[in-house]
Amino acid sequence: MPELKLAIDAMGGDNGPSVVIEALINSLKQDTTTQFVVVGDEAILSSLFSQFELSDHPQVTLVHAEQVVEMTDKPGATMRQKPQSSMRVALDMHAHGEVDGVVSGGNTGALMAQAYFILKPIPGVLRPALMAALPNMTGGRSYLLDLGANPSCDSETLFQFGVMGSVAARVLESDKNVSVALLNMGEEELKGNDEVRNAAQLLGQSEHVNYIGFIEGNHLFSGRADVIVCDGFVGNIALKSCEGLATLIIDELKASLTSHWLYSWFFKFLQKRTKKSWQRLKPDHYNGASLIGLRGVVVKSHGSANATAFESAISHAIKEASHRLPEKIQDRVESVLLEQH
Amino acid sequence: MPELKLAIDAMGGDNGPSVVIEALINSLKQDTTTQFVVVGDEAILSSLFSQFELSDHPQVTLVHAEQVVEMTDKPGATMRQKPQSSMRVALDMHAHGEVDGVVSGGNTGALMAQAYFILKPIPGVLRPALMAALPNMTGGRSYLLDLGANPSCDSETLFQFGVMGSVAARVLESDKNVSVALLNMGEEELKGNDEVRNAAQLLGQSEHVNYIGFIEGNHLFSGRADVIVCDGFVGNIALKSCEGLATLIIDELKASLTSHWLYSWFFKFLQKRTKKSWQRLKPDHYNGASLIGLRGVVVKSHGSANATAFESAISHAIKEASHRLPEKIQDRVESVLLEQH
Known part of the structure; x- marks a missing residue:
């Protein structure tokens, strides 16, 4: 090479x-x-x-x-x-x-x-998409796209995101046979809007994607799907909302633990002891959104x-x-x- | 009465x-x-x-x-x-x-x-909406709507959600002069899709709403706005994604702290000491979504x-x-x- x-x-x-x-x-x-x-x-x-x-x-x-x-x-x-x-x-x-x-x-x-x-x-390719990795509860990564390159997407575009995302995730995850899901407000067939329902049809019919169905927002980090597809508006807001919540939790934890020297000491102890496990969740390790x-x-x-x-x-x-x-x-x-x- | x-x-x-x-x-x-x-x-x-x-x-x-x-x-x-x-x-x-x-x-x-x-x-009223309170970093609450009653919304519907949400939040927050924002993938005027851009025009022109502009997902919990408006698809996914992240963080914290009796002891200590501050964030206190x-x-x-x-x-x-x-x-x-x- x-x-x-x-x-x-x-x-x-x-x-x-x-x-x-x-x-x-x-x-x-x-x-x-x-x-x-x-x-x-x-x-x-x-x-x-x-x-x-x-x-x-x-x-x-x-x-x-x-x-x-x-x-x-x-x-x-x-x-x-x-x-x-x-x-x-x-x-x-x-x-x-x-x-x-x-x-x-x-x-x-x-x-x-x-x-x-x-x-x-x-x-x-109808539209390029921005894709990034998220940590998940299985210890692995899930890939979310689109993160904001396309505010609105028709079903054909969402379908292509599923196709492209599965190729890209496979490359980034060392040839793993990746599963693809559509992000929706429910798991039942009739949930959501026309775009996701029609995209589900297209993905379900294709031999080129391991499509597993709709997943809800609470499965963004569960590891149920390797590739999670949505339009750029939804993807951007889902990701940034999580960023907002993480900030809230960390602030609250810091404030409650540093209000007294004893807690402050515990906090430092805690940081050391949990370093290995938190390391995995740190945004640093997930930096790099691919424009595919x-x-x-x-x-x-x-x-x-x-x-x-x-x-x-x-x-x-x-x-x-x-x-x-x-x-x-x-x-x-x-x-x-x-x-x- | x-x-x-x-x-x-x-x-x-x-x-x-x-x-x-x-x-x-x-x-x-x-x-x-x-x-x-x-x-x-x-x-x-x-x-x-x-x-x-x-x-x-x-x-x-x-x-x-x-x-x-x-x-x-x-x-x-x-x-x-x-x-x-x-x-x-x-x-x-x-x-x-x-x-x-x-x-x-x-x-x-x-x-x-x-x-x-x-x-x-x-x-x-064009469409009723589902609205719930979220804790925010100022120690207060912000109200998010719609949470899933309406998967797709035109700009007029989003505008009405702003109007209804500000009346409802005012009642629930003891006559506070509430601010209203639209959830978007950027704060600049041209960001997002036609629906949010046109809704922003309508909200900006109305004397009946204290409209403060677009906010991004990371401000869902910052307290910048009292009422945050989006369509039901976006609201549902934003909220459930946060639920998913919270589960991931709590699981990871528990796993790392209960892997040894000493950490386990610390974890119990921690739970007690931080109770007051976490109490505020507990979902129990935010239970109750209003169909307005x-x-x-x-x-x-x-x-x-x-x-x-x-x-x-x-x-x-x-x-x-x-x-x-x-x-x-x-x-x-x-x-x-x-x-x-």
């Missing part, structure tokens, strides 16, 4: 390029073959490269980009307004075949819009990711690129289209 | 009539004026009444109903198939003006369908509610009935319709 090459947008994310460089250094400790192209402001990056002795590293190169897509930029306008942004330069390199994938922690809307126009969807359905590998890191989290996004991209995920999705989509016609 | 009278469906809920009777006994300790009509199987209830010395209680009467709506019954069919169910008898009494409200822990779909046909919507927009007061208790939780649903219904919530919603809806035309 030829050497893998990954472009990293070093300027995206709230924590600046130093976090990205720290993540890269960690990745380099595990991975001695992948080539990393770090894209961003040359002055800033050169200085970080010297500081961390990356300047002559055989796996690392620097590509200058003079603009940065800010979190506040309007996604649709960044193509025209910032043709020299680090995000754009990384995606252009991917479109020209110079790299096998892109990782960015920048503006999600801009990344989705630019990736769509620069890389283009896989033939036959495009002719390329694009992984979005959370804007506020730390080095561990960004490293996880990098490893997602390496997995997808080394397994040639876009080609696998294309093959499956072609089979599905043949099945339908 | 004339004496308040409440019908309680004693046969709904997974835990049987004894939980309902226990809740009633607790309510009677706080409330010495409300009349409670307990509806259900006479043989079972008479025996419970004797056991708990309720037979001659001046505030309690028993009304026999020979059928029970089961959790597995098809909601739409229960009207025809079980005309003598405890749920139906309680709702009929309300429709005939014999009681001022109904509390039931029975089949949600059946309760919504029967309440709709028996009590009818308030004139001008009907010509009557209907409160749905969770099927698995214990006595404390069912008591909370009873107290919701008393508050709504004593404040004449349906009339207040009707007045507000009329003003809104005048404003629009």
Whole structure:
């Protein structure tokens, strides 16, 4: 297999390029073959490269980009307004075949819009989708899509998300035979809206998906399904609501445990003792949402990711690129289209 | 004010009539004026009444109903198939003006369908909605609607949910000047789908709602808004996803803390010490989803509610009935319709 090459947008994310460089250094400790192209402001990056002795590293190169897509930029306008942004330069390199994938922690809307126009969807794919892993109670991961790339989806699009999601989850979960479910407000056939009911029909009829039916929100973390499909509006709100609840619980726990030195001591004890088990639930380990359905590998890191989290996004991209995920999705989509016609 | 009278469906809920009777006994300790009509199987209830010395209680009467709506019954069919169910008898009494409200822990779909046909919507109301309280980080409550009565909603319906929700939350929160937000996948004006964007226009223009804009899922528990509006599909999935996450967190905490006798001891210690603060978050205290927009007061208790939780649903219904919530919603809806035309 030829050497893998990954472009990293070093300027995206709230924590600046130093976090990205720290993540890269960690990745380099595990991975001695992948080539990393770090894209961003040359002055800033050169200085970080010297500081961390990356300047002559055989796996690392620097590509200058003079603009940065800010979190506040309007996604649709960044193509025209910032043709020299680090995000754009990384995606252009991917479109020209110079790299096998892109990782960015920048503006999600801009990344989705630019990736769509620069890389283009896989033939036959109606809409690309954003997919991320969630921890589940079996100790494994479930994959949820769409997380916000498509606010409204017709049944055919939801069906395709099931198809693409099962191919992607299989690659990320080492060839596991993944099950697919539709997120709905009940498990009975008649529940929900027309879109999910019709998508259920399509998924149930297809030979290319291991479809197990509707699941409700309380099974998002139960491990009942490996891939959970919904439209981007629902997926975004489900995930962010959970984020809100987690914040509430942690705040409440901290407040009640730090109100007295004794509790505070217990809290520290607790943190140590439960570290291993909580480690598994930490968002860092689930960082990296894959934009699937495009002719390329694009992984979005959370804007506020730390080095561990960004490293996880990098490893997602390496997995997808080394397994040639876009080609696998294309093959499956072609089979599905043949099945339908 | 004339004496308040409440019908309680004693046969709904997974835990049987004894939980309902226990809740009633607790309510009677706080409330010495409300009349409670307990509806259900006479043989079972008479025996419970004797056991708990309720037979001659001046505030309690028993009304026999020979059928029970089961959790597995098809909601739409229960009207025809079980005309003598405890749920139906309680709702009929309300429709005939014999009681001022109904509390039931029975089949949600059946309760919504029967309440709709028996009590009818308030004139001008497009769709009734299911609304429940959530704890928030300010120590107060936020109200979320719709929770599943309406899988899809147009913008006018979402707008009305904002209007009705703000009247209801004000009654339940002792005349607080409540703020209303729309749940969306972003806070910017252009985010989301046509329904929420158009509903935002309507809410923004109305003098009858203190509309504060879009909020994302992570603000469900932050207390930023008092009333949070979404369609029933999104509300149901957001709430159940949070339920799923809470289960995951609690399981993980328990597993990691009970793996050794020492941690197990710590866990018990912890439970005691944090009781006060967790008490506030316990679902019991938020039990009781109000079906608003009907010509009557209907409160749905969770099927698995214990006595404390069912008591909370009873107290919701008393508050709504004593404040004449349906009339207040009707007045507000009329003003809104005048404003629009």
